Amino acid sequence: MSERQNDFAWFWNSDLYRRLQGMSCAKKPNLLKLLFAVHDEVRLHTPVLGWLLDPKGDHGLGATPLTRFLSILGIDPAGAEHSRIWRERSFAEHGRVDLMVELPGRCVVIENKLYAADQEAQLWRYQKVLDAQAALPLTSHLFYLTLDGCEPSSVSISAPVDSEETGILEAGTYQCISYQNEIHTWLSALLKEVPEESRVHHILAQYHEVLMEVIGMHSREEAIKELESSGLMDHIAENQGDIGALAKLTRSVFFLHAKLLEELIETIHEALINEPRLESVKPPDRWKELDWTIYEGWAKGRAPSGYRFYRITGIQDDGLKDVYLVVGLDAEDGFWVGLGRFRAGQHREVPDDLNRFAHIEGATHNNWWLSWVTIRELNPANFDGYRGIGKLAVVGAGDKVVENVLKIWKEYLVAFG
Numbered sequence: 001m002s003e004r005q006n007d008f009a010w011f012w013n014s015d016l017y018r019r020l021q022g023m024s025c026a027k028k029p030n031l032l033k034l035l036f037a038v039h040d041e042v043r044l045h046t047p048v049l050g051w052l053l054d055p056k057g058d059h060g061l062g063a064t065p066l067t068r069f070l071s072i073l074g075i076d077p078a079g080a081e082h083s084r085i086w087r088e089r090s091f092a093e094h095g096r097v098d099l100m101v102e103l104p105g106r107c108v109v110i111e112n113k114l115y116a117a118d119q120e121a122q123l124w125r126y127q128k129v130l131d132a133q134a135a136l137p138l139t140s141h142l143f144y145l146t147l148d149g150c151e152p153s154s155v156s157i158s159a160p161v162d163s164e165e166t167g168i169l170e171a172g173t174y175q176c177i178s179y180q181n182e183i184h185t186w187l188s189a190l191l192k193e194v195p196e197e198s199r200v201h202h203i204l205a206q207y208h209e210v211l212m213e214v215i216g217m218h219s220r221e222e223a224i225k226e227l228e229s230s231g232l233m234d235h236i237a238e239n240q241g242d243i244g245a246l247a248k249l250t251r252s253v254f255f256l257h258a259k260l261l262e263e264l265i266e267t268i269h270e271a272l273i274n275e276p277r278l279e280s281v282k283p284p285d286r287w288k289e290l291d292w293t294i295y296e297g298w299a300k301g302r303a304p305s306g307y308r309f310y311r312i313t314g315i316q317d318d319g320l321k322d323v324y325l326v327v328g329l330d331a332e333d334g335f336w337v338g339l340g341r342f343r344a345g346q347h348r349e350v351p352d353d354l355n356r357f358a359h360i361e362g363a364t365h366n367n368w369w370l371s372w373v374t375i376r377e378l379n380p381a382n383f384d385g386y387r388g389i390g391k392l393a394v395v396g397a398g399d400k401v402v403e404n405v406l407k408i409w410k411e412y413l414v415a416f417g
Contacts, residue, residue: 008245016235023229030206038210039330041114042088042366046098048207049112049183050087052190053101055080059200064193066101069186070108073177075141079104091132094125107138113146114179114214118156118286120346123174125160142174147215149178153286155346180215187211257383260392261306261329264378265290267398268327268405269308275406277413278310278325284345290329305330309342315416322348323370325409334379335401337408338372360411373408375401 011017036044055063063081070077086100099110109126123144130140144152157169177183187208194201227233236243273280283289290306310325322341329335339357341348350370357363357371365371378401382388391397 008249010242011245011249014235016231019231023226028209030209032206032210033213038213039114041098041112042368044210045114046087046112049110050085050099053099054085055083057085059203061190061194061200065186065190068189069182070101070103072182072186073108073141073143073175075106075108091129094129095122097126097129100129102133105138106141107133108141108143110143110145111152113144113152118153119349120155121158121160122156123152124157124169127169127173144174144176145178145183146176147179149176149181151176179211184211184215253383256393257389260389261380262290264392264398264401265306265308265327265329268402271402271406272308272310272325272327272409275409277313278409279313281309281311281324283307283309284342284347312416317416319351320416325412326372327405328372329380335375335405336372337375337405337412339370339412340368341370357412357415360408360415371412375404375408377401377404 032038032044032048038044051057052059052061052065053069055066059065063077063083066083066085067077067080070080080103082104084102086097086102089097089100091097097109098112099108101108101110107130109130111123111126123142127142130138130142133140152174154168157174159165159167187204191201191204191208194204236246269280272278287307287309288305289308306329308327310327312320312323312325315321315323322343323339324342326338326340327335328338341350347368349367350365355365355370358365360371360373362373362376363371364373378389378392380389383390385391
């Protein structure tokens with residue numbers, strides 16, 4: 001027996017191992033998570049935020065949510081009860097605005113950005129909307145809402161490339177806010193004020209669960225519950241020498257998880273590059289490939305991600321010539337295969353008349369993707385033996401996933417003609 005095997009031998013025969021093996025963690029049902037991907041900003045987060053902010057909303061909370069939110073942003077909430085809330089409001093020359101709050105004498109615009117890449121001149125266009133509104137006159141406020149409050153890209157705050165205008169938004173023109181801080185603080189306070197037996201409280205509680213998952217805070221609560229159930233603290237208290245072996249085992253599991261995912265993506269890639277109408281290309285800006293840095297992500301409690309891009313050749317339809325096949329790895333959507341428009345390294349919106357793939361089983365679409373199909377049999381966030389990524393350790397276990405990816409691609413190919 002090797003030294004490393006000897007390190008772990010006690011574990012496989014221990015009460016701790018048997019206790020961990022028998023543990024199960026039941027999650028509460030959540031309708032929002034059933035209907036939407038937790039990071040879906042267009043169909044989930046923007047509508048929920050807009051609903052809560054609307055003083056006339058059927059939540060029955062009046063102007064309280066809006067007043068609290070404006071106060072957190074440092075905006076005078078006077079007249080909040082007379083405000084108008086707009087979701088996905090369109091402006092002929094400047095596109096859609098995610099959230100707009102019109103107050104007496106003030107106008108607030110929020111760009112809601114969870115995982116989608118910045119679009120060309122996006123915040124620049126939003127500022128143009130505010131400039132037009134300010135002619136009324138109004139005091140304007142522009143916010144860039146992300147998971148962690150990061151800065152927008154230079155692409156977003158610069159004038160459009162094909163425009164006669166030039167320049168970049170000056171510092172202080174916009175303010176960065178986050179789901180981790182402002183939204184979490186606001187929603188947590190609302191939850192405490194709404195009666196627990198009310199329907200609105202149930203909705204807020206479910207959205208709060210979604211929010212906690214999106215910003216990575218739910219994992220700590222679940223980990224504490226698992227720790228208390230496992231008996232690990234008691235075991236280590238009685239067997240101090242075992243903690244070193246457990247640390248090695250933990251690191252090995254992180255590496256194994258990463259390795260199995262990486263090998264699966266590579267196997268899928270090897271199958272797709274043999275398809276005559278696919279040409280492997282480097283992912284555009286802000287779309288990274290899966291690599292060994294995924295280990296660092298898992299070690300810090302973050303979800304894995306990675307994408308492979310393939311240019312589709314031989315397309316006769318001019319409207320589809322910028323469409324790429326994308327194989328994505330995302331812990332919320334699982335593995336998915338989709339069609340997206342990319343031009344000059346930028347993700348482009350999909351024209352309304354290009355949804356030709358709705359007939360494909362399991363396919364869905366939105367304004368950014370012509371289609372995507374989630375491969376349900378494998379959730380990259382789940383490592384639990386035969387029910388998760390762990391089963392890929394068995395030779396040939398990933399063949400079904402590879403076959404599914406090829407099947408979806410061939411269905412897309414037929415639709416392309």
